[in-house]
Amino acid sequence: MLCGDDSSFNRIFLAWRRVRYWVCSFSINQWSIEEELGGMTIESTPFYNALWSTSCNGTVMVIQETAEPLKRVWCLFEVLQTLNRLDKSNAARFEGLHFTTRSGVLNAGTAPVDTVLKIGAHVSDVYFEHARATEQKDQDLINREVQAKGGFAVLNRFVRNAVWDVVLESKGKLETSILEIGSRLRVSTVESGEELQKFGRVIGVTILGASGLREANSMTVAMPYCICRVLGNTAVKPVRTGTDCNTLAPQWNSGPFYFEARQVVGRVLEFSVVDDSCQFSESGAVEQDDLLCSASLPFDRLWPSGFSGELPLQGRSAAPGAALTVRVLEGGPGEQTARDDWPEL
Numbered sequence: 001m002l003c004g005d006d007s008s009f010n011r012i013f014l015a016w017r018r019v020r021y022w023v024c025s026f027s028i029n030q031w032s033i034e035e036e037l038g039g040m041t042i043e044s045t046p047f048y049n050a051l052w053s054t055s056c057n058g059t060v061m062v063i064q065e066t067a068e069p070l071k072r073v074w075c076l077f078e079v080l081q082t083l084n085r086l087d088k089s090n091a092a093r094f095e096g097l098h099f100t101t102r103s104g105v106l107n108a109g110t111a112p113v114d115t116v117l118k119i120g121a122h123v124s125d126v127y128f129e130h131a132r133a134t135e136q137k138d139q140d141l142i143n144r145e146v147q148a149k150g151g152f153a154v155l156n157r158f159v160r161n162a163v164w165d166v167v168l169e170s171k172g173k174l175e176t177s178i179l180e181i182g183s184r185l186r187v188s189t190v191e192s193g194e195e196l197q198k199f200g201r202v203i204g205v206t207i208l209g210a211s212g213l214r215e216a217n218s219m220t221v222a223m224p225y226c227i228c229r230v231l232g233n234t235a236v237k238p239v240r241t242g243t244d245c246n247t248l249a250p251q252w253n254s255g256p257f258y259f260e261a262r263q264v265v266g267r268v269l270e271f272s273v274v275d276d277s278c279q280f281s282e283s284g285a286v287e288q289d290d291l292l293c294s295a296s297l298p299f300d301r302l303w304p305s306g307f308s309g310e311l312p313l314q315g316r317s318a319a320p321g322a323a324l325t326v327r328v329l330e331g332g333p334g335e336q337t338a339r340d341d342w343p344e345l
Helices: 008-012 046-051 073-086 113-123 136-149 152-186 193-199
Strands: 059-062 097-101 202-213 224-230 251-260 268-275 290-298 307-312 318-330
Touching (some): 046 073, 073 136, 073 152, 113 152, 136 152, 152 268, 268 318
Antiparallel strands (some): 307 318
């Protein structure tokens, strides 16, 4: 079960201690499998009951570079039930399939890029129709369920699309890291007090709107808001816009939000477009908001002349050409002036 509090920031980036897991190997008596499987009907298996519990918010697959779990029939069964839940209208806040390794969560872009690429390459060669079970009757039972769903091609496509999303997320994280390093290298001279004084003590960020969004979930209507944070500087509190309801082209016109220039020098402004859940679980906890997509603006793009224009959005809910429109000016309230020499994107 995922639990949140009244802070939107905490709802998106939940601490691991607030997440509970049902783990097959620990939850089932491995010395009494026949009894645990409840007579071998799909609906009576512990796997099924755990995945269809109202407190279940997603499926986590611990996977290694060779993608071995995808070659086992019972893992295939859990992927199938994950797909079934995503297709149900009462699962609007079900998070779907997540891949993890010992080095990080692939969906969050925290795993090493080489690990993601190796897993992606192996998954491209894995076909669920070749998955095997220790017992033939288990394999026959689950194969019948797969055929009733539409066949192995449906599941193969589902997993490949999920892994492709992981690859794109990893690509976005890598590009953001490269931008941050490049920003620090190119503007190292700004660290001196004299250069920083020329730029100004304060910058103001205005988040205007976004275009080209796609629904994160076909069962819900997008209610997006945007969060701006300074990557690599936890001392700077993130800021957010209001929520624009029922739209894939939000117009927030929020700001300006003010940051001290010295806190932004050499870093990257990250803009996260998030879908406001506005929902509560049966336990009364606030549901987790969905991260739709994000954009980045390195400091060297806004120094020394500011920035006004579109930033490309990346993520699972960003259609080709999706963009975020922002404006960044130097100076505090009443001090900002428009410039004729805005840098081009």
